Amino acid sequence: MYHYIRDLPNTSFPRLKGMLTSDFQSQVKIFQSHFEMATLESALAYLQGTYKPSRDLCLLTFDDGLKEHYAEVTPILKELGVQGIFFVITNKALAPVHMNHFLLATLEFETYQKEFYRTLEESCPGMLDTLVITKSLVRHTYPWDDFPLASFKYVVNFMIERDLRDRVLTELFRTHMGDPSEFSESLYVSWDEARAMQKEGMVIGGHSHQHKPLSTLSDKELSWDLTQCRQTLDQQLLPQQELPFCFPYGQRETVNALTLEKLQELGFSCAFLNEPGANYPGQDHFLLQRFDCKDAVEKMLPQVTVH
Ligand SMILES: [Zn+2]
Secondary structure (H helix, E strand, O other): OEEEEEEEEEEEEEEEEEEEEEHHHHHHHHHHHHHEEOOOOOHHHHOOOOOOOOOOOOOOEEEEEHHHHHHHHHHHHHHHHOEEEEEEEOOOOOOOHHHHHHHHHOOOOOHHHHHHHHHHHHHHHHHHHHHOHHHHHHHOOOOOOHHHHHHHHOOOHHHHOOHHHHHHHHHHHHHHOOHHHHHHHHHHHHHHHHHHHOOOOOOEEEEEOOOOOOOOHHHHHHHHHHHHHHHHHHHHHHOOOOOEHHHHHHHHOOOOOHHHHHHOOOOOOOEOEEEEOOOOOOOOOOEEEOOOOHEEEHHOOOOOOOO
């Protein structure tokens, strides 16, 4: 599972947390030398028990439909002869989780946190006193961040009523970064680019319409979101044999029974969590696990030394 892949020092946001393009390229080569690189089709056939590869399969997935997935990742994968699965947010609006990433990459953390809580307190006096943070949940959700940052991200993404949180983030984003809709055009792939990726052999999948934690939506909003996602993909993409899905945020607890039912009803082929782990024949196609690229080599190939 990959997110940002950039030549970070030479971008406008060198502090953004992501993988360097050169590290990505080396990592794919390591995988290629140890695994059979899967296509979505071969991976699904393996899960169904109809395909028995001689080596373990490795499938590369990329979340959030970022511009660099088109501009940098697709050419690398094409060159190496590997298929990538790319999950796009179908409404193309700047997701609050991404506003948060770019604010964090731009402002000093303490300044940003202070401003965030001040704006929150102005919009909803007394709100701050009601927040009680569960340390283990914070750790589980953001294992890669130090605790102050992890708890801030947890508060922002899970503990504040969503509309209020989005108002606060949008206000801060406008103040420090400019117009969110302009920014989203430079951050996400366009539909033209998504189709160009399909022509290069890549697979595009859904990452929901609005990138909200699905289990927090009402039944009505959940059905609406997933239906919009499916319809937009049908309208915008070239025909594709299989249509995969990836849960926003991706922890097991963000997925409820109605989500799984609805995804199947809408004809999605499978769905991916962010929970680390391998997948085996017979497993539920709608609860597939993934290793994060940050420690995928160590976890999938413990015998390999990483330099
Ligand atoms: Zn996402």
